[in-house]
Amino acid sequence: MAVLSCVIIDDEPLPKALLQDYILQTPFLQLTGVFSNPLEALAALQQQPADLVFLDIQMPELNGLQLKQLLGNHCKVIFTTAYPQYALEGYELDVVDYLLKPISLERFLKAVAKARERIAPVPEKTAPFLLVKTDGWTQKVNLHDLLFAESLKEYVALHTVRGKIMTLQSIRRLEEVLPAEQFVRVHKSFIIALSGMEGIERNRIRIGSHYIPIGEHYKAAFMDLIARKNLL
Incomplete structure (x- = not known):
């Protein structure tokens, strides 16, 4: 099973802690970074991209929509937000999924399953x-x-x-x-x-x-x- 590296970018402590807990429960995810400041996160991801980014939208200095545009296609993104009005714009940016807070474990697992299907390489043919x-x-x-x-x-x-x-x-x-x-x-x-x-x-x-x-x-x-x- 391919392991996906992932990063959380969120300025709210409780949603950030919940995502960390969900990631630890998911065997194919490996948490490689947690950020409250989007500018610090951008600098880190430009140095070492992650497979998957859990990205809040409403943040100071740089919002999640702007950050996704700056990241381009270097990382797949799942938006995590309390605001449903950004959903259409989010999907136009080709995000994997759009999770509304509070996020349930069931909904989280569906989102990361979609991410794995898009990110993980096609399995090599194996001998029977x-x-x-x-x-x-x-x-x-x-x-x-x-x-x-x-x-x-x-x-x-x-x-x-x-x-x-x-x-x-x-x-x-x-x-x-x-x-x-x-x-x-x-x-x-x-x-x-x-x-x-x-x-x-x-x-x-x-x-x-x-x-x-x-x-x-x-x-x-x-x-x-x-x-x-x-x-x-």
């Missing part, structure tokens, strides 16, 4: 299988056979339709090589195949006879993914 080392030899694991992966300290258990395979590697490394459109991290110790998911019960996912926990850190992004893809 993994090659993993186990018991002194290299074994081929077809991706369509893989139901979920479970971290067991320095090992990972690959649960497939044919049985369990133990391999010496980290789940983080496995997450990097598995295609993001087919597999998703739902817990610090678990990656699941979306195609193998049979249901969700409270905070766990049913795959065959197994129940996979959904970690609090991953829950919001996972539920948003399920809603967008209409998987259940």
Whole structure:
């Protein structure tokens, strides 16, 4: 899953703190800057652009509409404002989305999902299988056979339709090589195949006879993914 760098520009402390909290709950976002002064933010972004900017409109010295024009296409922008009258002008500036304060987590997740679709590069074609080392030899694991992966300290258990395979590697490394459109991290110790998911019960996912926990850190992004893809 590609990680997007993001910056908050807002002169109001409470909305700024709320956005920080939402970003920390979203696995594919990384907060790289928080600014109250739009001129300072402009200087920083000219030196090092971010993938995504959460930009307030009503600010002293330089408003968000002016700042967006100065930024050009170097960063994608989501406007965050209490004033709906700027929506049309905002969309004419080709912003990703326009969020009205107070911003709910659900609405925030929809906006950043749109941003990810516009920013993240097209995934490279991946082989339909993994090659993993186990018991002194290299074994081929077809991706369509893989139901979920479970971290067991320095090992990972690959649960497939044919049985369990133990391999010496980290789940983080496995997450990097598995295609993001087919597999998703739902817990610090678990990656699941979306195609193998049979249901969700409270905070766990049913795959065959197994129940996979959904970690609090991953829950919001996972539920948003399920809603967008209409998987259940």
